[in-house]
Amino acid sequence: MKKGLLTIVTLLSVSGLLAAGCGGNDSSTDEPAPSKADYIVEADAICAASQSDLDGIVQSLPDDVEATESQEAITEEIIPAFRDQIEQLRALTPPEGEEEAIAAIYDAVDEAVDMIEENPLVLDQVDPFNEADRLATDYGLEVCGS
Numbered sequence: 001m002k003k004g005l006l007t008i009v010t011l012l013s014v015s016g017l018l019a020a021g022c023g024g025n026d027s028s029t030d031e032p033a034p035s036k037a038d039y040i041v042e043a044d045a046i047c048a049a050s051q052s053d054l055d056g057i058v059q060s061l062p063d064d065v066e067a068t069e070s071q072e073a074i075t076e077e078i079i080p081a082f083r084d085q086i087e088q089l090r091a092l093t094p095p096e097g098e099e100e101a102i103a104a105i106y107d108a109v110d111e112a113v114d115m116i117e118e119n120p121l122v123l124d125q126v127d128p129f130n131e132a133d134r135l136a137t138d139y140g141l142e143v144c145g146s
Helices: 002-012 036-059 068-090 099-118 120-124 130-139
Strands: none
Touching: 036 068, 068 099, 068 120, 099 120, 099 130
């Protein structure tokens, strides 16, 4: 059902948070870590930029998550787009002292994306991004995780 596909797009926006480690720019740049408010603005901008592309993919799909076309779009277009978005987010330098909180969000997103990648039909059964959404919202992200 399209609800499941819309769920993945909306929830993975949180997810605008994944890759291998809790980002950070090259420490040799001597740039100070951003404030939490600045980090949220940057992260939410990344999520907003990719959200319209993801919405376009979902809107072009059949209503049925079980349809072959939907399954292919999830594995070939949506999951890679979210992984790219999350990689961009992880590349941001987190605010000083906030590394663990941000890593927890990314880790929760990783788990959700992996679950969907393993079985896209899970979207019709549960909300795999529940924990990631909660953590992102609690952190103060407005677009990511909404």
